[in-house]
Amino acid sequence: MASSTILSRKIITPSPPTPSSHRHCNLSFRDQTANTLYLPIAALYSKPENHTITQISNILENSLSKILYFYYPFGGRIKDNKYVDCNDIGAEYFNVHINCQMSEILSNPYNDAIEIVFPQNMAWGNSLSEERSSLLVVQLSHFDCGGVGISICLSHKVADGYSAFKFLGDWISMARDDHKLNFQPSPQFDGALFLPPIDNPPPMPNVVPDPQQCVSRMYNLSSSTLSKLKDSIVSTNPQIQNPSRIEVAMALIHKCGVDVSMSKSGVFRPTMLYQVMNLRPPIPLNTMGNATCLFSTIAMSIDKTTLPSYVGELQKAKQQLRHKLKQMDTNQLASHAIEKLKEIVNIANEDVFDIYFCTSLCTFGSHKIDFGWGSPLRVTQVKHPTKNKFMFLDDPSGEGINVLITLTEADMLLFQNNKELLEFASPVVQSLE
Structure with missing residues (x-):
């Protein structure tokens, strides 16, 4: 049975730091009424031919720090279900070894086996809490066969599926364009202008796991x-x-x-x-x-x-x-x-x-x-x-x-x-x- 070993855990902060003018980011009413689950996305790759795990991790860490400058709310913290304090506390980044072949995951008839490439004891099924208040958590997983997994867990309070994939796309462009330094993404965190926040948003029903498996x-x-x-x-x-x-x-x-x-x-x-x-x-x-x-x-x-x-x-x-x-x-x-x-x-x-x-x-x-x-x-x-x-x-x-x-x-x-x-x-x- 596959198990994982955390090799390192880091906090990745935006570089350069977020300007003081962007410190306060209002939530829209759709953000306010969104559930507190995480959006979990994983991509699995065969063994890279031209990159070592150390090189891959360096690319991911450096480009994540740079893209967080543009996606600065993802490195902040939710306050009172009203706004994001874009305080550059940062995103969590895990480097993990999975002690099995990737084929064990890909050939499993049930998709549930994929959970091994996400941060354990966290992520997709839990709400934000004092212990786990990071809005973005990333895990780099590498298997015995050399295969690689990259997963993100992004809080639904600051992103829908479209936003999550836009972030991923821009992060990829930053990683691939790292030496040219001419990539300038343009996300706008102005949803509150189009969907203004409300004073007393109705409480979202808790997402309780079904009693049936x-x-x-x-x-x-x-x-x-x-x-x-x-x-x-x-x-x-x-x-x-x-x-x-x-x-x-x-x-x-x-x-x-x-x-x-x-x-x-x-x-x-x-x-x-x-x-x-x-x-x-x-x-x-x-x-x-x-x-x-x-x-x-x-x-x-x-x-x-x-x-x-x-x-x-x-x-x-x-x-x-x-x-x-x-x-x-x-x-x-x-x-x-x-x-x-x-x-x-x-x-x-x-x-x-x-x-x-x-x-x-x-x-x-x-x-x-x-x-x-x-x-x-x-x-x-x-x-x-x-x-x-x-x-x-x-x-x-x-x-x-x-x-x-x-x-x-x-x-x-x-x-x-x-x-x-x-x-x-x-x-x-x-x-x-």
């Missing part, structure tokens, strides 16, 4: 498979125009979840899927922090869960939200977001619907996390502490989709044998042998 698996839908799904859906319902790869993938995975529910109970339960929408644009693309809102789709009968029907509902829900957003001022947007959060809590308590949550990180460049020693073999996250979560990422080609699915252990046993799933998707399992 959850597990995660990753499945791939290739570009050719997605094209076949699109063609099939459009031929069945010509009213559906240009379905996106995310829409068809989401419809398939959600339908397979419904199949699991029916196979357990023998009856159809109404189902609701919440999806995260990025608000950039209309908010500027370089605005960091949380700039998202939720929308939902409901299927009250089984005929509404067919792929054409569900894709149509997804498109309709997105169009309706975009139309509403154009008519909302910032106060109305805040009210809308808060009502959605309350709605989730109320619906969960009523236990009428099977509830699923979906986030897409596609097009954010997850397949391009190349610090200078090649493209990653796999980019992934850890499982969410609660069930029925679907996370979509670009696959290594950039054309297909990898979807990370977190379900209860019992549901996963049924899900992974679903015939429709296996017709269009394949488990992401690979070996370095």
Whole structure:
């Protein structure tokens, strides 16, 4: 069984120091209402040919210090859920040895094995605390085979998925451009201008791990498979125009979840899927922090869960939200977001619907996390502490989709044998042998 040994732990501070004019960074209302979990992202690489571990660590440390000057809130601390004190306390950086072959991680049928490359006793499932108040934690992992893992845990209070990958992309550019010294990223921490903070934000419900054991698996839908799904859906319902790869993938995975529910109970339960929408644009693309809102789709009968029907509902829900957003001022947007959060809590308590949550990180460049020693073999996250979560990422080609699915252990046993799933998707399992 794989175990890890911490070789070193450092605090990386911004260089040069953050100017006093940037010391105080207000949170937006979306930051205020964001949960206190961490966003965990890991990239795994085969053994670098032209870099030693010492060289890799030096590159990461030096470039992280430089990029934190531009992403100065990530080296600060949250104060009273109102602002970030950009005090240059810094980010945590771990250098860790993993005493196993990377193939043991990549060939494991469950994605849960990836947890070994994240800081232990911390990260993705815990809230900010006095003991662990760092907003950014990085770990460099190296395996017995020479393979390398790089993981980050970034507080959801200061970043959404878009911001996390923008930070990663700029950090990579800084690392690769280190000798030229002409790279100037331009993130803006001005979300409070577009989504003004509120005096009494509603308390976010604590994310309590499900009492049932959850597990995660990753499945791939290739570009050719997605094209076949699109063609099939459009031929069945010509009213559906240009379905996106995310829409068809989401419809398939959600339908397979419904199949699991029916196979357990023998009856159809109404189902609701919440999806995260990025608000950039209309908010500027370089605005960091949380700039998202939720929308939902409901299927009250089984005929509404067919792929054409569900894709149509997804498109309709997105169009309706975009139309509403154009008519909302910032106060109305805040009210809308808060009502959605309350709605989730109320619906969960009523236990009428099977509830699923979906986030897409596609097009954010997850397949391009190349610090200078090649493209990653796999980019992934850890499982969410609660069930029925679907996370979509670009696959290594950039054309297909990898979807990370977190379900209860019992549901996963049924899900992974679903015939429709296996017709269009394949488990992401690979070996370095």
